[in-house]
Amino acid sequence: NLTVGGGNLPGPDPAGLYWIEADIIEMSYKLTHISTYGIIGNATTGGWDASVAMTPSEDFLKWTLSTELKAGEMKFRANDAWDIDLGGLGENNTPQEPVLELKHKGSNIVINDAGNYDIVLDFSKYPYTCTLTKK
DSSP states (O other), rough: OTTTOOOOOOOSSOOOOEEHHHHHHTTTEEEEEEOOEEEEESSOOOOOOOOOOOEEOOTTSSSEEEEOOEEEEEEEEESSSSSEEEBBSSSSSOBBTEEEEEEEEEBBBEEOOHHHHHHHHSSSSSSSSEEEEEE
């Protein structure tokens, strides 16, 4: 439980990346260990049925993938489940510049041009971002 003026939260076990949900009404929190991140959608090789796994950096703040994408839509999701998924900020989110800001339960990310892409999911600052670079 959380308390006003309370101490630090205990360090989680195992070490790694965690999704933290806080309920300030109930004064409680929940930690979910992120063991995998991947992309999913009809633009990906796995379709909407299976995530394509990404590779984490040593500090778990950047996840990368080089993969073929089709024209279509995609999202990022953790632990091969829909509890924690990241999408764009609004409708028709086509990556620009090629960085796109992400949000929890955001909209599908539109991929207009099929091809091989380097994808970086970046948790090093908020808002979280993804970079899609077509090769």
